[in-house]
Structure formats: structure tokens, C-alpha cells
Amino acid sequence: MRIATLLSVLSAVAFASAESIPKTDYDVIVVGGGPAGLSALSGVSRVRRTALLFDNHQYRNDVTREMHDVIGNDGTPPAKFRGLAREQISRYPTAHWSNNTVTSITPIGSDDVSAFTVADNTGKKYTARKIVLGTGLRDVLPPTPGLQEAFGKGIFWCPWCDGYEHRDQPFGILGNIADVLGSVLETHTLFSDIIAFVNGTQNPQGEAAATAQHEGWEEQLKAWNIKIENRTIERIERIQDGATHRNRTTDTQFDKFLIHFTEGKPIERGAFITNYATAQHSILPKQMGLNVTDNKIDVTSGMRTSESGVFAIGDANSDGSTNVPHAMFSGKRAAVYIHVEMSREESASRVSKRNGLLSRRELEKEAVRAIGTDLEPQWSQAKKL
Secondary structure (H helix, E strand, C coil), X not given: CHHHHHHHHHHHHHHCCCCCCCCCCEEEEEECCCHHHHHHHHHHHHCCXXXXXXXXXXXXXXXXXXXXXXXXXXXXXHXXXXXXXXXXHCCCCCEXXXXXXXXXXXXXXXXXXXXXXXXXXXXXXXXXEEEEECCCEEECCCCCCCHHHHECCCEECCHHHHCHHHCCCCEEEEECHHHHHHHHHHHCCCCXXXXXXXXXXCCHHHHHHHHHHCCCHHHHHHHCCCEEECCCEEEEEEEECCCCCEECCCCEECCEEEEEECCCCCEEECEEEEECCEEECCCHHHHCCCCEECCEECCCXXXXXXXXXXXXXXXXXXXXXXXXXXXXXXXXXXHHHHHHHHHHHHHHHHHHHHCCCCCHHHHHHHHHHHHCCCCHHHHHHHHHC
């Protein structure tokens, strides 16, 4: 009789595929208050999911004067964009905000239904069923004097974001020689007077790396009349600020810089595109053990990470684009997938309860009550059947 009870309980465990939905403080916790995180929060709030967004006010594009190529917001300063977004999203009663920093995210769910505990820098803890990481990237800039101060203000990494406002001006490329052709192909429709400042990387090793990336790169640079300046950069001096020297009628900004070298005369340029590395802004992806490739969190087309219930959006993820429209798209896409995923979990749980099935935890308690904790004799008997 005990063997029959054991087999009956084990059969029920196998059949009950859906656990009860865990009770959490929020349905979703979003980490990061840039365009990606804001879009995700908007998406889940629109379907009345309860959500908490953590925004510690650190943004990759905070250094830039204004956003461009963002339809309906072309020329809008990032802070103004975020403020308007927060104002609009705050109309949804299920949207909540925190200005603290998330310090840890710990899974507490099961194989069937995800759940997490989130701790912030004040020591307070929250729970949620799904996590969205919109934690972004940071630009790893060399310690060249003047570069950090000018970054995002005439010196930029995205031609779509800032190139048009400096079109037809004397232009520079900052970075290794291996990356020069890629920048030329992105910017040659905007600039014709281009100098690549490769900072001593035009050497056999650097040229081999350039060939590995672009076969025939030298001939292509000559075809575009690109000059290569290999002297070592000492510092970058701003001599004119495009924030005050601009033509709003023509959407033109007139920055001017002098590139000083360790030897020889400086060279004047109006704007630069950079080719520098990026890194994850937050320690959370590493702390959580998420799969990361080339400093980007690996995601599926649904923005899912390697951890069930965790989604990554915006610059931080691996889906191949880094700009404001992409960030908003990825946030909205994650919101849709999250809502549908949670709804399926809820539907399965309702069907399970309606059919009188027990949760996994309840089934385990039932098994202990029916046959005790000493199962070895029963297993030995079962093997003989």
C-alpha cells in the first residue's frame, strides 16, 4: 500500500507542471533609468503590472548636449527627455520609483516560476517575479588630458547621434589604426577633410590588426583621401564651444579643438569620432553569473538572459545596437515578453488549482505525510517489482 501511495504521489509530482505563483512586492523590477529602462517600465505599466524602477541617475548619454535621430525628440537634451518620460509614466498607478542603487539580485524562485530578492544601497530588500537590467555601458576613455571633458560635446562615438551637426567641418578620428576604415565608412557622407589620429598605432602590429579587420584597408583609405597622423597625442585643447557657437537655423554646432602632440605643431579639428572600448556599467551581470560576450550581456530575441526571469535591454545587451531608439525598442520588446510570460505562468497556475493539483511544495509535504522520510526500504522494494 505504501508503494502504491509512493508511486501515486510521484506521478502527481510529474504531472503538476505549474507551481503556485509566488507573492512578491512587485511583478517586475527594472534597474536603470535611461531610455531602455523607462521604456520597459512604461510597457509593463500600460498593462497594469506592478513595477519598481531603480534610477541612480548615472547615464551614458548624460555627457552629450542633446539627442538626435530620435523621432519626435530630435535635439532634446537627455535630461529633458527623461524628465518628460518620468512625468508621463508616473500617471500609471502601478509604476513606482526609487533613486537608490541596486547592490544585489538573488534568485529565490523555482525551476518553474522565477522570483528574486533585490537589495539596494540602503539595505532595503524587495521581491519581484521578473528582473529587467537596463544598466548600460560605460566608455573606457584613455587618460588623455582634455578628452573626458570634451566627450559628448564635439567628440563622440556615434555619427548618427552627433555627426550631422558638425557636417563639412575639419574632422578627426581618434583610435587605433585598425578601426579607422570602419569610422570612415560611417562618416564619409558627412565629412571630406578627415585625419585619423592613431596615436602611435601605425606599426607592424597595428597594420596587421587592420588587415585582419579590413582586407585592402590602405587602398580604401587612399581612395577616400584619409590622412593618417601617427604622432603621440599629448592633450586635447578646446578652443571653441559648440554649445554657444552654433546656428540653430541650420542645425550646426561649431566646436574647435587643437590636438597637441609630444612633438611638432598641433592640428586643429572641428569634431571627432572615437573608437574606444566599452564595459558593463554595473557589476550586477557578473555578480549574477549571466553569460556575457565581448562585454555585452547575451540575450535572445526576446531580451532574455541566461538566467530565467532576467531580461537585459539597451546598451548593456548583445543584440547589436547602441542608441536611444534601440534602447526604447528593446525595453518595449522585453515588456511584451515579460507580460506574456507572466500571464502564461498565471494561466497554468489557475488551471492547476482548478484541477485540484497541488503545488510542488504541497506535493512534497503530501509525500512525507503519506510515506514518511525513510524511503530506502520502499525504493528497494520498488526496484524488485
